[in-house]
Amino acid sequence: EIVLTQSPGTLSLSPGERATLSCRASQSVSSNYLAWYQQKPGQAPRLLIYGVSNRATGIPNRFSGSGSGTDFTLTISRLEPEDFAVYYCQQYDGSLTFGGGTKVEIK
Amino acid sequence: QVQLVESGGGVVQPGRSLRLSCAASGFTFSTYGMHWVRQAPGKGLEWVAVIWYDGAKKYYADSVKGRFTISRDNSKNTLYLQMNSLRAEDTAVYYCARVRFCSSTNCYGYLENWGQGTLVTVSS
Numbered sequence: 129e130i131v132l133t134q135s136p137g138t139l140s141l142s143p144g145e146r147a148t149l150s151c152r153a154s155q156s157v158s159s160n161y162l163a164w165y166q167q168k169p170g171q172a173p174r175l176l177i178y179g180v181s182n183r184a185t186g187i188p189n190r191f192s193g194s195g196s197g198t199d200f201t202l203t204i205s206r207l208e209p210e211d212f213a214v215y216y217c218q219q220y221d222g223s224l225t226f227g228g229g230t231k232v233e234i235k
Numbered sequence: 236q237v238q239l240v241e242s243g244g245g246v247v248q249p250g251r252s253l254r255l256s257c258a259a260s261g262f263t264f265s266t267y268g269m270h271w272v273r274q275a276p277g278k279g280l281e282w283v284a285v286i287w288y289d290g291a292k293k294y295y296a297d298s299v300k301g302r303f304t305i306s307r308d309n310s311k312n313t314l315y316l317q318m319n320s321l322r323a324e325d326t327a328v329y330y331c332a333r334v335r336f337c338s339s340t341n342c343y344g345y346l347e348n349w350g351q352g353t354l355v356t357v358s359s
Contacts, residue, residue, distance in 0.1 A: 161343075161344075163345035163346075165280075165346075167280075171351075172330055172349040172350065172351055172352055173280065173330075173346075173349055174349070175345060175346060175347055175348075178335070178345040179345075184347070216279065216280055218280075218345065218346070220343040220344050220345060221343075222341070222343060223343055224270070224282045224285070224343045225282060226272075226279060226280040226281070226282065227279070228279045229279045229280075
């Protein structure tokens with residue numbers, strides 16, 4: 129089973145700043161089978177990115193994904209007030225596992 | 236539009252059973268694989284189970300294997316999760332989710348649509 133480790137656990141930033149979230153896999157994720165989700169309190173997760181770098185329908189272009197192999201990054205270019213939430217990465221390379229999450233909070 | 240609505244959650248004693256349902260609408264249910272994902276209070280997401288679009292294959296997380304059963308009724312556009320021998324550690328919000336692609340050999344993909352979740356509390 130591929131284990132995903134997200135860092136940092138919490139990111140304290142101000143609106144307008146750039147957020148860089150990391151997701152590291154215990155073994156190589158083939159075919160770029162890596163997705164990112166956003167979850168706000170009391171809500172279901174929402175798909176942001178799939179296939180490492182493809183934005184889901186309706187996701188603003190301030191969200192971008194990159195990486196390959198075992199190291200992946202979600203970048204939010206300029207934080208908007210609605211972006212403060214918890215973010216999860218997920219791999220789907222023959223199984224399905226989630227990272228532990230990164231909370232992006234207002235500084 | 237795609238809608239997934241879970242129901243059936245509640246408070247149950249350890250060792251008892253509960254069945255969750257997920258009513259789907261807005262898409263051709265019989266052509267999509269479906270997953271259950273859970274989230275314990277204050278914790279992260281944990282994958283629980285997957286079922287192929289035709290119900291031919293089912294797989295489970297080790298933590299629920301032998302106790303939980305995923306099933307579907309394509310004539311009723313409904314997904315189920317039968318949970319037996321419940322434990323305190325099964326306490327969580329349970330989400331059903333639609334996977335974008337599901338072939339005859341692979342139904343693990345990104346989860347494009349999620350329900351709002353139903354809370355299961357296992358407590359005496």
